[in-house]
Amino acid sequence: MDPTIEVRALRKRYRSTVAVDGLSFTVRAGEVTGFVGPNGAGKSTTMRLILGLDTPDGGQALVNGRSYRSLRTPLTQVGAVLDASALHPGRRARDHLLWMAYSNGISKRRVSDVLEQVGLASAARRRAGSFSLGMQQRLGIAAALLGDPPVLMFDEPVNGLDPDGIVWIRNLMRSLAAEGRAVLVSSHLMGELEDTADHLIAIGRGRLIADTSVAELLATASKDRIEVTTAQRTDATTVLANAGATVTVAGPSTVVVEGLAGDQMSQLLSEARVPFSEMRRHRASLEEAYMDLTRGAIEFAAPPEDPR
Known part of the structure; x- marks a missing residue:
C-alpha cells in the first residue's frame, strides 16, 4: 500500500467557531502537497486532527489507512513538525531525539544519522534553549525524520531558516517525495511552494476550495490575462477599466489586464492615443493564483489597492 494521508468529511467545532467543515482530500505518495489558506482557514486544526492531537466531531483522518492513535510506533509511520519551538529548553539536542527514539524502538545510530542529515551534528550536545529559531526548526525536522517514515507533515518549515536553510529544506522535501513518500507542507510563502510543491490543497473557512496540481492551477490563473507595458500606466488603466476590463498594477510601467482580448x-489604447511598447500573455505566479482562489475566504483583509 502506498503511503497516504486521507481526510474524509472531517469536522471540528470549538464552541461557536467551526474550524473544519466537511473537509476531504488525499495526500499521495511521490508528491509534495502544499496546504494553503488564509489565517484561520483551519490548516493547523486539520493537521492536529490528522495527528490525533484533537478529536474530530465528525469524519476521520487516516495515515496509511489507519488513525494515528492506533499506530503502535507512530514515528515509523509519520513524522511531523507543527511547532519547532516546542522543546524543553534544558534538554540537549541529542537527548531530545534519544527519548523519542527509545519510545518507538528506534536505534541510537539513527539519532546520529538525522542530526548529521539536518546539519546539527556539531550542536548535538547543546541545550535546546540556546538554539536559534532556525536551529530549532532543524531539530524538529530531525525528529520528524527519526523513524524514517513514509509520510511527512511540515507546518511552516522555513520559519527562522536563512537562505541556505531554505534551499536545503526545499531540496529535502523534493528528495523525500522522489523516494516515494507522501509529503504535506503548510505554508504562507507561495513563492516557496511554487518552487517545491507538485500538488495544492487550498482551504478557506474550514472548507475545501481547490484540490489540484500546481501546474494546472497556474495554467488556469494565466488564462485570458495579458500584460501591457506602457509609459502612461494611469491613462492605460483608465481606458481599459472603462471598457470593462479588470486591471492590476504589475510594475512601474506594467499592468495585467483580464476581460478583454x-x-x-x-x-x-490606439484610439485613446495611449502608447504601449509590449503586449504579451501573462504567466501568473502561484501567489496570484492563490489570491484569486481565496479572495472570498479571507476573514481579515486590507482595503484594495488603488490601481492608478
Missing part, C-alpha cells in the same frame, strides 16, 4: 486592447 489583445486586439480589443490594442484598438482601445
Whole structure:
C-alpha cells in the first residue's frame, strides 16, 4: 500500500467557531502537497486532527489507512513538525531525539544519522534553549525524520531558516517525495511552494476550495490575462477599466489586464492615443493564483489597492 494521508468529511467545532467543515482530500505518495489558506482557514486544526492531537466531531483522518492513535510506533509511520519551538529548553539536542527514539524502538545510530542529515551534528550536545529559531526548526525536522517514515507533515518549515536553510529544506522535501513518500507542507510563502510543491490543497473557512496540481492551477490563473507595458500606466488603466476590463498594477510601467482580448486592447489604447511598447500573455505566479482562489475566504483583509 502506498503511503497516504486521507481526510474524509472531517469536522471540528470549538464552541461557536467551526474550524473544519466537511473537509476531504488525499495526500499521495511521490508528491509534495502544499496546504494553503488564509489565517484561520483551519490548516493547523486539520493537521492536529490528522495527528490525533484533537478529536474530530465528525469524519476521520487516516495515515496509511489507519488513525494515528492506533499506530503502535507512530514515528515509523509519520513524522511531523507543527511547532519547532516546542522543546524543553534544558534538554540537549541529542537527548531530545534519544527519548523519542527509545519510545518507538528506534536505534541510537539513527539519532546520529538525522542530526548529521539536518546539519546539527556539531550542536548535538547543546541545550535546546540556546538554539536559534532556525536551529530549532532543524531539530524538529530531525525528529520528524527519526523513524524514517513514509509520510511527512511540515507546518511552516522555513520559519527562522536563512537562505541556505531554505534551499536545503526545499531540496529535502523534493528528495523525500522522489523516494516515494507522501509529503504535506503548510505554508504562507507561495513563492516557496511554487518552487517545491507538485500538488495544492487550498482551504478557506474550514472548507475545501481547490484540490489540484500546481501546474494546472497556474495554467488556469494565466488564462485570458495579458500584460501591457506602457509609459502612461494611469491613462492605460483608465481606458481599459472603462471598457470593462479588470486591471492590476504589475510594475512601474506594467499592468495585467483580464476581460478583454489583445486586439480589443490594442484598438482601445490606439484610439485613446495611449502608447504601449509590449503586449504579451501573462504567466501568473502561484501567489496570484492563490489570491484569486481565496479572495472570498479571507476573514481579515486590507482595503484594495488603488490601481492608478
